[in-house]
Amino acid sequence: MTTQALVTQIREKRSFLCVGLDTDMNKIPEHLKAEEDPLFAFNKAIIDATHEYAVAYKPNIAFYEAHGIEGWKSLKKTIDYLNKHHPELFTIADAKRGDIGNTATMYANAFFKDLNFDSVTVAPYMGRDSVEPFLQFKNKHTILLALTSNPGAFDFQTGSDDGEELYKKVLRTSATYENASQLMYVVGATKAEYLKEIRTLVPDSFLLVPGVGAQGGSLEEVCKYGLNSQVGLLINSSRGIIYASSGEDFAEVAGNKAAELQEQMAKWL
Template sequence: MNYQALFEQIKKKKSFLCVGLDSDMKKIPTHLLSSTDPVFEFNKAIVDATADYTVAYKPNVAFYECRGAVGWRSLEKTVIYIKDNYPDIFLIADAKRGDIGNTSKMYASAFLENMPFDSITVAPYMGEDSVTPFLEYDNKWVILLALTSNKGAFDFQFFEENNKKMFEKVLEKSQEWGTKENMMYVVGATKAEMLSDIRKIAPDHFLLVPGVGAQGGSLKEVAKYGMNQSCGLLVNSSRGIIFADTSDQFAIIAQIKAKELQKEMENLLIEYSIL
């Protein structure tokens, strides 16, 4: 999926919502646990309930890897199901990979070739040769960690030298490796006011923004500081949607929560003259 196709989906659905499939076995409704693959059945129900309101899904790979081969099968079945039934939805492997070149090639092959993901999150701190293998696939995207929403972000990302913070250096340097057509950036919603500074460095790139909802980020603030003429945002909500309810009505409640966010996004897209 290229830049324009993603923007067209945003306009069509009047949404820039990304639903995080952080499918924790400990939180899945108990009535699903007797099925052959509880995680897949949970994901399938969530996807079917929310697909009309979202432009992207983001499985967090850790929630699948921790279950070994069984978890990988659940992940593979999930992404194939989404691509078979909702081919226009953007799929993000939230894997946060990053290693020396040859290893990165194998990671890229795993997620962008052997599974039908459109993109993968990548840690940039080993430099160019750890990132460029992920950029070798047509119509696939790298989503670089730029400014994260966790407390520990202040340990390194705000280190300043020559009046430039480390995350700003990442934004500047990485634009030598990729373009707005194949590179996005992760920017935490709990640091929404800093999106204006990020837009000075990367005005046209899409930003993947986690932290709205359960983590306390404000969607209105994210749009105020981060939206550009092509929207330029994918705002992720995970727990606030998928675990909003744990009864046998969980999918219906997830649908309601996703629709609420979509409606708020529609209003913001109108306010900022995107629609």
């Protein structure tokens, strides 16, 4: 998917909501556990109930991988369902992969070709030759970790290298990578005050922002500092939507929660 198609969808739906599919067998409603594939049954119901209000879906790959081959099958069914029934949606494999050269190409093949996601999250620690192989894929996007929303982010990301914090160095350096226009960045909402400065470094890039809601980030602050002329934001909510109810009405309640967020977002567009 081109960035332009994503922006068009955002303007049409008046939403920049990404729904995180952190689908956990221990948290899905009891009645789904009798299904042949409970993870997929849950995802399908969530997608059906929320797709009018969301522009992107982000399966958290760990939650599928933890179930081995069966989990991988649920993941494949989920992305196939998205691509078949809602090809307008932007899909993100939240995989946080990071390896070099030929190995990076293998990961890119896994997510861009085998599974046909529009984008994948990637860790920057190994540098240029761990990121550029992903950027070789046309109309696919690489979402690089910059400043994450967890406490451990302060271990290394905010350490300063000759006066420049590591996450800023990641933003600045990665902008020189080949096909850097296909880069997006993960920036945690719990650090919204950092967004102003981040926008000076990457004014045009899309930012994927986790941590609004359950993790304490404020939608208002993120919009205030993060929006650009092409919107430039995808705000993710996982638990706040998909586990808003644990009863048989889980999908309906998820739809309501997504609609609430969409309404708040519309005010900023």
